């Protein structure tokens with residue numbers, strides 16, 4: 066649920082540019098708008114990061130009002146950037162502004178090691194929206210000297226050093242230097258284990274002196290267990306201690322972060338004038354009211370209206386949304402995306418959904434565990450047009466919102482797959498040499514070139530639209546019966562449902578897979594990844610912890626073991642390198658079906674003993690020798706483990722009377738260029754937001 070973040074990097078999916086997902090038959094009246102052959106995805110690379118750009122297919126074919134709407138929502142998406150910096154750590158804006166001032170005023174030698182390392186550090190701060198790693202949460206340290214830093218700050222014109230009122234430049238340096246350079250100070254943005262989780266987390270969601278117990282007592286007292294529609298307590302505020310008393314400082318117009326929120330509201334008001342319909346107008350209207358009042362009841366009304374808005378082509382997320390940045394999961398970071406429905410690709414998910422009962426009836430699980438009446442979820446396939454806040458530059462490939470449980474239950478949720486981002490990952494992965502290094506032969510490499518992307522998105526569709534919703538629990542079984550193993554088992558179940566049907570002739574009949582052999586591409590990739598290549602994300606000596614990674618190894622290892630007698634899948638060694646080879650795809654499919662049946666039984670019966678055995682036997686442990694080999698081979702490819710994106714640039718075209726006649730989109734802005742421009746054009750917050 067929630068965000069699906071493609072943490073990969075492994076080039077797990079690799080496919081040539083320009084090959085969209087599935088059936089992209091362009092509308093007859095309109096000229097097809099697909100990725101140009103010369104579109105350059107790669108923008109920049111540094112540290113463990115690679116910056117890509119994404120194309121927005123179909124933007125040209127929107128009507129003028131829709132384009133304007135995308136423009137205004139995109140502006141609103143960029144205005145919240147500083148909020149996120151400040152939420153992540155209270156010194157982030159001071160540090161970013163100092164570094165930018167140095168970057169723009171530097172007159173020394175740019176070939177020194179200090180300067181080069183300084184540039185990398187600045188790029189990393191931009192990428193992470195602060196001084197902590199965007200994924201690992203730990204503070205990354207500058208690799209230039211403290212002396213270099215101090216000299217550069219002192220060389221700046223005094224008005225460019227973001228000192229506090231009355232603070233001297235020397236004092237400023239004294240305060241900021243340990244925050245940047247000392248590994249022990251503010252070591253983790255989010256601490257999930259050990260000690261007081263609030264005190265030891267370096268985020269800015271709680272004020273000085275607020276403890277974990279304070280927070281739990283404060284919000285615990287607010288909760289009313291009889292309320293069937295509870296608000297998301299504490300979602301949009303910082304909790305601080307004033308004169309020993311806990312108070313919430315609400316993020317709203319007139320409250321904390323007001324100057325940025327006012328700008329967001331400014332653009333939303335413009336967006337409202339070109340809304341596609343009344344429902345969408347209501348959505349925007351509710352969001353504006355929420356930003357003005359800070360009232361979480363209004364936020365829920367907005368979320369309900371948003372989930373009900375199914376007819377608009379343009380859609381967006383804008384606000385305090387995900388709570389991963391708070392170890393207690395209460396405070397939400399600010400994020401935004403602007404997108405529009407990929408109508409052709411969404412037809413694919415509608416076909417899947419409308420046949421949900423057929424899939425349920427034909428799944429290999431025991432009849433007792435099947436739903437008599439199943440309802441597929443239609444996952445929209447979208448094209449993203451702008452990313453902001455916590456979705457930029459690192460972005461999810463899928464989003465499932467809203468987060469409030471009662472809204473999901475009573476009003477449903479929207480699940481989206483961001484196809485143009487997946488496409489960019491794929492295209493960029495195609496040139497890395499990853500396939501050549503890890504795949505057994507040209508047969509596999511070519512198969513994945515041809516069908517890798519189509520079957521990858523189809524697997525995701527089946528997983529999301531059908532997999533999670535299939536099957537039923539026995540009446541007496543507690544939905545939480547599988548405890549700590551539940552997410553690995555649940556993800557395995559959804560993945561297996563997708564894998565099993567990917568190889569079914571029904572998909573050819575429905576016209577959503579090109580032919581009866583295409584599924585082999587995803588099968589091969591899945592096995593290679595689960596048995597071998599996903600290990601590139603694990604540090605030597607460590608076990609597999611993350612639920613999705615556990616699920617993939619669980620499936621791959623189980624079918625490998627069970628198919629051993631028939632040599633269904635094997636490891637082959639050539640020139641001292643290990644490869645995964647699939648010998649029998651038909652039997653492999655049967656094995657996926659067998660495991661699906663067993664996992665559904667475990668889930669339906671709440672059999673935690675078997676769940677534990679499966680996870681422990683197959684999902685957690687890593688073969689240290691193979692692991693070492695995979696890491697060494699991966700290293701030679703020089704690939705970056707994490708990727709992010711620059712946005713396209715939108716520009717209003719006006720005639721001599723100021724009337725808007727078009728919105729232009731361009732893709733030429735570089736990474737540094739974009740970051741510096743955002744820091745000038747979309748930066749209204751004070752450096753210190755106490």
Ligand code: ZN
Pocket residue numbers: 066528533556559
């Ligand atoms: Zn899932």
